[in-house]
């Protein structure tokens with residue numbers, strides 16, 4: 001089983017929709033119908049080498065207690081920074097507990113997802129994500145790609161920590177979905193504010209672990225991040241498809257909360273591993289932008305999500321991103337005679353444009369982006 005999965009790791013860029021395929025009747029991912037369907041449309045059937053393995057070993061990730069760090073205990077802080085550093089050198093995934101986020105807010109953030117995803121498709125489409133944009137409602141990627149489509153719906157929105165008390169999330173959700181979504185908007189505004197605060201704490205630990213103090217915390221203090229609600233309907237043929245295909249997050253740091261269903265898998269030591277659900281924990285992982293910021297010391301790791309035939313699965317993903325004018329350039333302490341610069345300077349909007357217009361994110365995004373940038377500059 002594992003061998004089948006190992007060969008799935010390829011670097012072939014995925015097909016964007018082309019003219020010929022646009023002549024086929026448009027494919028619609030209406031979860032209320034597809035969840036019962038025994039025959040999956042061909043676009044959702046992944047190639048054999050990439051089909052999921054369900055019974056995979058569990059990934060041993062450290063459970064990092066942030067309680068001591070958040071209350072200013074220096075010994076606990078050093079321990080947390082050491083564990084974060086070790087995990088990020090190996091694969092870039094770890095769990096945090098005692099993170100200070102109100103469990104009621106987490107529960108609400110999960111339950112309010114049903115308020116949106118269970119309304120009729122035509123109403124969800126009020127927030128339809130447009131081609132080339134990364135925010136809004138997407139039912140799979142039917143308008144964007146013609147193969148290896150993910151079995152999921154997403155609602156994504158922009159977050160800004162630039163101004164204190166910004167209401168960007170609440171305003172966007174209310175304006176696009178209507179006043180009846182005011183409470184919905186408030187929940188995700190609060191959730192994003194909490195995620196931004198938590199991510200700054202984690203950035204402080206990452207900085208300590210790399211010997212650069214609060215440099216990263218300060219770099220992300222005015223972040224312009226992305227929040228994504230992932231909603232995976234049941235699938236009658238879960239062994240043929242994937243909820244989220246294999247990819248490394250192009251962003252800087254992801255803080256994910258998955259519900260009790262399970263489905264997140266990470267590719268480590270040449271095989272897929274699961275990360276079991278834990279309500280008290282957030283799953284944290286390094287993205288490509290932080291890998292570049294750390295001059296390649298910390299890893300952005302390949303991961304995916306599988307679906308199942310019985311239960312809808314939900315996950316909440318906060319993607320920390322730098323403000324658009326910030327240049328991704330590692331601190332001088334991380335560049336020396338032994339480790340010269342691994343990646344060129346870039347800004348987050350440049351990488352975002354690359355993944356939206358030129359390349360479907362996979363495990364080689366950062367390398368492909370680096371080559372693309374160098375060609376453009378020469």
Ligand SMILES: C=C1C[C@]23C[C@@]1(O)CC[C@H]2[C@@]12CCC[C@@](C)(C(=O)O1)[C@H]2[C@@H]3C(=O)O
Pocket residue numbers: 134226244245247248249250251319352355356360361362
């Ligand atoms: C499944 C995917 C959606 C995504 C591109 C990808 O293939 C892998 C990463 C995803 C993500 C997460 C953060 C925001 C986003 C815009 C990005 O840069 O990477 C999305 C991509 C997307 O929705 O297009």
Ligand SMILES: O=C(O)CCC(=O)C(=O)O
Pocket residue numbers: 228230244249256258263264303304305314315317
């Ligand atoms: O739902 C999950 O567990 C993973 C989702 C993910 O990787 C993503 O949204 O980037």
Ligand SMILES: [Fe+2]
Pocket residue numbers: 247248249254303
């Ligand atoms: Fe991801």
